[in-house]
Amino acid sequence: MNRVALHDPVDVLVVGAGIGGAAFSKSLAESLPSLRILCLERGGWLDPSALPASRPKWQRAILGPWAASPNMRLKSGAPSASADYPIDDSASAIKPLMWSGVGGSTINWAAHFPRLHPSDFRTRSLDGVGSDWPFGYFDLEPYYERNDAQMGVSGLAGDPAYPPKPARAMPPLPIGRLGMAAARGFDRMGWHWWPVDAAVNSIAHDGRAGCNHCGPCLIGCVNRAKSSVDVTYWPKAINNGVELRDRCIVQEIVIEGARATSVRYRDGAGGEHLQRASYIVVAGNGIGTARLLMASGVKSPALGRNLMFHPAAYVRGMFAEELDGPVGPVGCAIYSHEFYETDERRGFKRGIHLQVTRENALLVQAMRMQPAWGAEAQRRLREEFRHSIVVLVQAEDFPESHNRVTLADRIESDGLPGVRLEYRLSDHSRRSLDFGIERADEVLRAAGAHRIEKLPLAPVTGWHLLGTARMGNDPATSVTDGRGRCHGVANLIVADGSLFPTVGAVNPGSTIGALALKVAEDLVREIA
């Protein structure tokens, strides 16, 4: 029998070093410096010198050790810096994407950094769908501001799609030929558009370089211009006294009666540990958090259910004029919220986010030509490369109980039960996407596209893992209260996107960070 190392108790133990865990830890340590705060992270720190973007054969990394999908990384067999676990996604229309390491999925995100709209917090009251959040946009607004300040945001204040925001810390990223061509289309249609808020330095800021637009943000940022939390929150959190133990995989949260008392974890060498804590905070994303809570015996009818992504479609317009090609930042040019708020004449409630993104690396675009090959694939690639604009259509997912994370019978090599996703695209999402695809077609043609290609559902877009430990007042339909406390286990707290009762139609990173700061402050009020 292995010996279990017992550690001195800590006040607060955080599981997961992604944006939720990072924001929570840094904020708590700042407010209550006397607390002993420990974060356990299953993966390791990224070695910037090992990033592929400085190597000649960098493109193939996107298909292997730097694929966005953990399943693809595992399947490639190549050593990855992400401590992945397999996810059975065979019953999911959308495939999950993530990174498991210090920084979480901010390591390989595009850093598009929009906020939710005020109406996103009140979908039940306003539109009779989804659920209201326990608090509103303006309750979260101060935390959005603090999160923006910590992450560093490039952008432009004044967007009428949002309540007024203060001047962004840095000017917007250059939108390039691609952005200006797309803006021409939106302008001709008379539609809203705006340069994105991006968690990317457009100029040197906070000790980090400005972006040099190298392109492949999703394989890690060599010059640290992209705000992943390993370079924003974590250095400051550690300076504030937070201890971060990496390569430590939590196997179980030990719950005795109505209290979480400790976690059992395995270190990188296979050693077993027991760590006691007064509060345990889980921030492992909508899959990892649900997996750990279920594996630990947390009982809640809503746990693992209401899994939400953001269903996505791509509409690609081909242009005669030369555009930018695969320069960066890849996810950040302009967006439109012309159709974000409900208009029931469209045949669905809530709205869509249209985002103009940049081209991918040549190899990635070539791989997408399949099943075509030969001269036909090469002709299409010729037409497209440096001559295309992609509009990403992102729909609001509604919470649906049958969309869920469940545990499998087998135990994976990380010591935890296997995890399985069940997710069906709803009729509502299909109608939203179809509407958005038609609008994207219109705007691309207005911009001058001579040919349009449509991908009605892009399956490998499951970045946003949300809703599986949702907040609410009723323990029958929610996992936590409005402060992220698990119903029935009050010192067990969730601080990530699992908490979202609804998801709007925009990327959640900004809201996850703000929410984690709020959850931390709620705890400060209790402890102080």
Add this chain to the structure above:
Amino acid sequence: MTPAFLAAVVDTLLPGEASSPDGRIALPSGTAAGVDLGPYREAARPVLQAIADAAGDPQAFVDLGGAGRRGILQAVQREAAEEFARLLALLLPDYYESAQVLRAFGWRTEPPQPLGHDVLAMDEATRRKLERVRLSGQRWRG
């Protein structure tokens, strides 16, 4: 699986361009770009065998004209889509990362870093378009 057979497979999948479109550099064929199936022979053996069998034998595939080879590959792709996709996944990185192919697409051969790329900032005409949006009034509701 002779070198000639492997080369014929590569060049049927990656034929390149006979002439230069719009004055650009013509795309080389797979073998001209240095793509070699040899190192992947074992990994791709089932699909390569299927191609040879469909043609009769490896030399018969080599002896076919372009249309005949394409017909064989299309048939194998229909029958064994996954294995065929794996074959492409082996070949495409070597091709699309080769300097000749990058140049033919008008792209540079150096990696993204440390050089980065220049991207144009918003011009004055686009700023004026944005100003129209800014003045268009509140769009959010709450």
